[in-house]
Amino acid sequence: MFLLNDLPNDKALSNFVKDFPNLEFTSVSAFLRIVRLGSIYLEKLDKLLGQYGITHGRWITLILLKRQKNSQKLPSELAKQQGVTKATISGLIKLLNSEGYIERSSNQSDKRKNIVILTKKGDDLLNNIMPAYYEFVSDLLKSLNHDEQEVLIKLLDKLI
Amino acid sequence: MFLLNDLPNDKALSNFVKDFPNLEFTSVSAFLRIVRLGSIYLEKLDKLLGQYGITHGRWITLILLKRQKNSQKLPSELAKQQGVTKATISGLIKLLNSEGYIERSSNQSDKRKNIVILTKKGDDLLNNIMPAYYEFVSDLLKSLNHDEQEVLIKLLDKLI
DNA sequence: TGACAATGATTAGCTGGCTAACTATAATGA
DNA sequence: TCATTATAGTTAGCCAGCTAATCATTGTCA
Numbered sequence A, B: 001m002f003l004l005n006d007l008p009n010d011k012a013l014s015n016f017v018k019d020f021p022n023l024e025f026t027s028v029s030a031f032l033r034i035v036r037l038g039s040i041y042l043e044k045l046d047k048l049l050g051q052y053g054i055t056h057g058r059w060i061t062l063i064l065l066k067r068q069k070n071s072q073k074l075p076s077e078l079a080k081q082q083g084v085t086k087a088t089i090s091g092l093i094k095l096l097n098s099e100g101y102i103e104r105s106s107n108q109s110d111k112r113k114n115i116v117i118l119t120k121k122g123d124d125l126l127n128n129i130m131p132a133y134y135e136f137v138s139d140l141l142k143s144l145n146h147d148e149q150e151v152l153i154k155l156l157d158k159l160i
Numbered sequence C: 001t002g003a004c005a006a007t008g009a010t011t012a013g014c015t016g017g018c019t020a021a022c023t024a025t026a027a028t029g030a
Numbered sequence D: 001t002c003a004t005t006a007t008a009g010t011t012a013g014c015c016a017g018c019t020a021a022t023c024a025t026t027g028t029c030a
Helices: A010-019 A025-050 A056-067 A075-082 A086-098 A120-140 A146-159 B010-019 B025-050 B056-067 B075-082 B086-098 B120-140 B146-159
Strands: A102-106 A114-118 B102-106 B114-118
Touching (some): A010 A025, A010 B120, A025 A056, A025 B025, A056 A086, A056 A102, A075 A086, A075 A114, A086 A102, A120 B010, A120 B025, A146 B025, B025 B056, B025 B120, B056 B075, B056 B086, B056 B102, B056 B114, B075 B086, B075 B114
Antiparallel strands (some): A102 A114
16 A cells, blocks of 8 residues: 655655756656555455455455356466465465355365365355446546546556 | 456456446456556565665655655654554654654644654665665656656546 | 475464554633 | 543554465476
């Protein structure tokens, strides 16, 4: 979370420029806005998902499972795709399992592996959440028209 | 942190569209990119600051103090500007104080208040960090030229 | 083949946020 | 005036990430 409410204004930055002549004003502005907006959105998302008793970490795990044809995956695959450590996935899976949103089963051919399966209950939860999520997102982005959104996506893709 | 490495591609999203017809493709794409890029940047920033033995929370506190003419502020002002709770600022200040980067003093006229002052050591730390930070930021943003950065800032400002 | 490396998963313990509950002081208004 | 409300700050305890260490199993190559 990086919610810095008072982004530096021109005056504040120009005070810094005095001391740090290598400051590129627009880069810093863009950087701060990206980090701040990302944090604002993430906080709002967690608030929305909280209404369904879930966090964004657990929600993404469920989505990754649903994306899969047979709705199953290895924990280590989930970790890689989700961008978290295996330790974190281990905890997420334990919770999701105890809540009945996923099930686990072992792999015969390789006993180290551990298959995670989305349950009916997990799928139902996603079916409840997703419409609200899509509404939430289109509401957040509604101050940009379609063309502006396309431009934004292109610019962000250059950075990612 | 929201680092979802595998953003949904067209195929994945179109599978979801089947089930959730109110999905606005471009809004979701833009939303995910903002949150993801913000998280990536935040993680990199923390790695950079870690080289100076500091976190982004403590760093922002120091910057907010330096921005002030007399380099001093109330904890509650810091909390508001930084976008964290008073409880969090309380912890940050305790740490920064124990490390010698700030000092505290009490306010005569209102004994509830508690003045935080940037020390020479804190200012020196910032003077060390900022050039590296500016280089770091301009490097992150270098795949966009100046005009593109301006466009990006305008779009993000519409959303913030 | 058998030692060592690689892989998959878990656990323990850390950290930086948070909320809720609290203390102390100041401001307000019947 | 004095009871109530508001403000400033702290503490305790929660949570979701993390790293490092560990265990079990599988793969590799001299």
